[in-house]
Amino acid sequence: MSLIETEILKLQARTRQVTTIMQKRLELFADAVAAEDWDRLREVRRYQAEALAQDMRLDRRCARILALHQPVAQDLRLVLAVLRMHFYLTEISDRLEALSERLAIHMPKIPPEKLRRVPFATLVQNVRQLLSSCLEAFFQADSQWAKRIPKEDDAVDRSYERCIREIYTQVTAPLSYEESQAWVELAIAAKTFEKIADYAIGIADASIYHTEGVYYWHRSQASQSDTSS
Amino acid sequence: MPRSLPKRVPKRWGEATLTLFTAAISWSMLVALVGVIGFLVYRGGKVVSWDFITSPMREGMQAGGIAIPLVGSLWVATLALLIGALLGTATGAYLSEFSSKGRLHRLIELLVNTLAGIPSVVYGLFGLALFVVAMGLGASILAGALTLSLLSLPILIRNAQEAFSGVSQELKLASIGMGASPAQTFWRITFRLAFPRLITGYVLAMGRLLGETAPILFTVAAYYLPAYPRSPLEPTMMLPYHLYALITSGTNVARTYPMAFGTALVLVTLTLILTIVAAVLRFRLKKRLHV
Amino acid sequence: MYKLQAENVSVWYGTHQALYEVSLASERNQIVALIGPSGCGKSTFLRLFNRMNDFIPGFRLTGKVLIDGEDIYAPHVDPVLLRRRVGMVFQKPTPFPFSIYENVAYGLRLQNRLSEKLIRERVEQALQQSALWDEVKDKLKKSALSLSGGQQQRLCIARALAVRPSLILMDEPTSALDPISTAKIEELLIDLKRSYTIVIVTHNMQQAARISDYTAFFKEGLLIEYGRTKDFFTNPQHPETLRYITGRFG
Numbered sequence: 001m002s003l004i005e006t007e008i009l010k011l012q013a014r015t016r017q018v019t020t021i022m023q024k025r026l027e028l029f030a031d032a033v034a035a036e037d038w039d040r041l042r043e044v045r046r047y048q049a050e051a052l053a054q055d056m057r058l059d060r061r062c063a064r065i066l067a068l069h070q071p072v073a074q075d076l077r078l079v080l081a082v083l084r085m086h087f088y089l090t091e092i093s094d095r096l097e098a099l100s101e102r103l104a105i106h107m108p109k110i111p112p113e114k115l116r117r118v119p120f121a122t123l124v125q126n127v128r129q130l131l132s133s134c135l136e137a138f139f140q141a142d143s144q145w146a147k148r149i150p151k152e153d154d155a156v157d158r159s160y161e162r163c164i165r166e167i168y169t170q171v172t173a174p175l176s177y178e179e180s181q182a183w184v185e186l187a188i189a190a191k192t193f194e195k196i197a198d199y200a201i202g203i204a205d206a207s208i209y210h211t212e213g214v215y216y217w218h219r220s221q222a223s224q225s226d227t228s229s
Numbered sequence: 230m231p232r233s234l235p236k237r238v239p240k241r242w243g244e245a246t247l248t249l250f251t252a253a254i255s256w257s258m259l260v261a262l263v264g265v266i267g268f269l270v271y272r273g274g275k276v277v278s279w280d281f282i283t284s285p286m287r288e289g290m291q292a293g294g295i296a297i298p299l300v301g302s303l304w305v306a307t308l309a310l311l312i313g314a315l316l317g318t319a320t321g322a323y324l325s326e327f328s329s330k331g332r333l334h335r336l337i338e339l340l341v342n343t344l345a346g347i348p349s350v351v352y353g354l355f356g357l358a359l360f361v362v363a364m365g366l367g368a369s370i371l372a373g374a375l376t377l378s379l380l381s382l383p384i385l386i387r388n389a390q391e392a393f394s395g396v397s398q399e400l401k402l403a404s405i406g407m408g409a410s411p412a413q414t415f416w417r418i419t420f421r422l423a424f425p426r427l428i429t430g431y432v433l434a435m436g437r438l439l440g441e442t443a444p445i446l447f448t449v450a451a452y453y454l455p456a457y458p459r460s461p462l463e464p465t466m467m468l469p470y471h472l473y474a475l476i477t478s479g480t481n482v483a484r485t486y487p488m489a490f491g492t493a494l495v496l497v498t499l500t501l502i503l504t505i506v507a508a509v510l511r512f513r514l515k516k517r518l519h520v
Numbered sequence: 521m522y523k524l525q526a527e528n529v530s531v532w533y534g535t536h537q538a539l540y541e542v543s544l545a546s547e548r549n550q551i552v553a554l555i556g557p558s559g560c561g562k563s564t565f566l567r568l569f570n571r572m573n574d575f576i577p578g579f580r581l582t583g584k585v586l587i588d589g590e591d592i593y594a595p596h597v598d599p600v601l602l603r604r605r606v607g608m609v610f611q612k613p614t615p616f617p618f619s620i621y622e623n624v625a626y627g628l629r630l631q632n633r634l635s636e637k638l639i640r641e642r643v644e645q646a647l648q649q650s651a652l653w654d655e656v657k658d659k660l661k662k663s664a665l666s667l668s669g670g671q672q673q674r675l676c677i678a679r680a681l682a683v684r685p686s687l688i689l690m691d692e693p694t695s696a697l698d699p700i701s702t703a704k705i706e707e708l709l710i711d712l713k714r715s716y717t718i719v720i721v722t723h724n725m726q727q728a729a730r731i732s733d734y735t736a737f738f739k740e741g742l743l744i745e746y747g748r749t750k751d752f753f754t755n756p757q758h759p760e761t762l763r764y765i766t767g768r769f770g
Contacts, residue, residue: 403676406603
């Protein structure tokens with residue numbers, strides 16, 4: 001195998017390590033929410049040190065591959081796509097960590113029967129599904145799959161809408177100080193997950209850039225015909 | 230800023246003239262060479278026969294053949310070549326491979342160049358004084374061979390030097406880099422690869438030695454001998470001197486005149502054969518080395 | 521103990537000083553790349569390790585050059601024997617105009633002590649190690665000159681490997697070759713690293729980046745910087761190094 005192929009394989013392996021940890025934490029979060037076990041949310045924090053170490057290693061490997069092997073064409077686009085994806089993953093991790101702390105504190109303050117009317121667990125599950133698809137499309141270098149992702153995003157949008165509407169309904173009733181705080185946190189959580197879904201789409205976009213070399217949705221706001229750099 | 234090109238026509242004329250001129254000279258040289266050989270063939274061809282080459286002179290140098298001078302010449306030239314090749318190749322090897330290219334080297338080169346310019350008759354005189362008289366060898370094959378070898382030294386040294394230098398420096402370095410000692414590198418690479426060129430040089434030198442007259446005059450050549458030489462300490466008849474003798478001091482010049490031409494023809498033919506052999510040898514040896 | 525080491529080495533050719541107090545060391549089974557502009561002394565430095573500089577008139581050395589802890593310029597050291605332990609591959613492929621077999625066997629025959637059978641084994645091993653065996657196993661008796669440039673260079677590598685040197689020196693081994701031959705030889709070197717220590721001079725920085733473990737940057741006879749390649753090309757310490765590797769020569 002040529003030198004560059006070996007390096008690309010190593011890069012993909014490293015990237016997998018980072019995404020695996022990320023997905024594990026998200027799974028932890030989803031399971032805790034589904035089981036309504038708010039203390040368990042704190043476990044997400046447990047993997048923080050390892051996640052940071054993996055992050056740094058991935059960064060170093062990207063720098064090394066660029067400096068030592070001068071990749072071009074698809075190899076170069078892979079490195080750039082990985083760097084972009086890395087940013088999104090870091091964002092997702094950070095928000096997940098922050099959320100898990102706050103929800104662990106505030107969710108117990110909402111009576112369970114009221115809480116169950118908000119399909120938050122479904123939202124989390126949908127986002128988790130979406131992220132998983134995007135990551136797989138990236139590793140399989142399957143741009144056709146990546147292009148179909150927005151359909152899955154629709155499911156996320158619908159759960160998000162339902163969550164928000166239910167929360168609006170709940171807060172119109174008179175509530176204690178602590179419970180209203182909790183509802184606000186829940187609304188923020190739902191919004192955060194909608195944002196995470198956006199990041200997932202960004203990852204899908206990066207994977208299309210890697211395979212086909214075009215910016216599919218990312219720059220669609222910018223003029224389509226502008227190809228100068 | 231584009232400038233107009235100079236007219237090409239006058240330049241073209243100059244090119245053609247140069248080519249034509251050099252070609253004309255070369256062809257006329259060839260014509261001259263063919264002419265000389267043709268002349269010899271014309272005047273001496275009728276005399277040359279198998280009998281001419283294999284039988285000795287008879288009737289007081291008026292009839293017979295050149296067998297004895299032929300054998301004598303071959304003896305002396307071969308011996309001279311062997312001595313000269315040994316000394317010349319060793320010196321050439323020193324100059325090319327082993328010397329530190331300092332003052333001694335320059336001195337030797339100066340001497341070699343000087344030796345190359347000494348007239349052959351001076352070599353003959355030297356050989357007479359040293360080998361024939363001082364060393365007491367008398368007029369003999371050995372004295373003649375030693376004298377001729379001295380004559381051939383400058384050519385053979387230069388030939389060897391150029392042959393060894395002609396072996397690519399990179400190959401020698403590669404051999405040294407592999408841990409071959411300078412001696413091993415010399416034998417396995419330099420000498421081996423220079424061999425075709427060395428051999429060519431030797432054979433060509435032989436061709437020249439056969440025709441040298443002045444050095445053999447005082448050191449080995451005899452006017453008339455009835456038998457082949459039996460030892461290197463005996464004098465013998467030699468082709469170039471025989472030629473001279475037939476024309477100038479023969480007993481019946483009119484009869485021996487054509488025989489002189491025959492002798493000349495044989496001499497030239499021998500040289501020609503050796504030259505062709507040298508070329509063929511070089512070609513085949515080179516091919517074998519690159520196989 | 522280091523495999524190879526230079527301690528405060530300075531080199532003169534007559535009155536011209538080519539290296540100024542260079543100190544550098546490497547452990548075994550590494551590839552060390554020497555880079556720098558032309559005339560910076562990297563080839564001179566390379567040749568110190570098999571004493572090929574000895575043939576250049578006016579060569580003078582101060583400091584110590586060590587292989588396996590032994591000073592190779594000590595008076596009792598025989599350079600001929602040294603060169604049998606240190607292999608060298610040159611820039612232009614220099615196969616001898618003999619058969620392929622005889623080329624690889626050349627170094628083995630210098631010793632005069634190996635049986636023909638053993639020589640045959642070692643020749644095959646060396647050709648396997650230099651990834652040439654499959655291409656030439658049916659034509660070992662053919663002239664080495666009938667091979668392509670890349671194959672000839674691999675033959676020269678096999679020739680060097682046959683004597684099982686402990687150190688291999690390479691002076692721009694791929695600069696005369698096309699990109700595919702170059703890539704093949706680079707992969708070969710990475711493979712060889714498992715059994716040998718290699719020092720390679722290259723004017724191609726990217727090659728040094730691709731294959732070496734340590735890189736040394738020479739400029740005008742001085743060793744400017746020496747470090748692990750992955751750090752060297754991502755974060756060099758010396759501003760001169762930075763200028764050179766980023767292509768800001770002017």
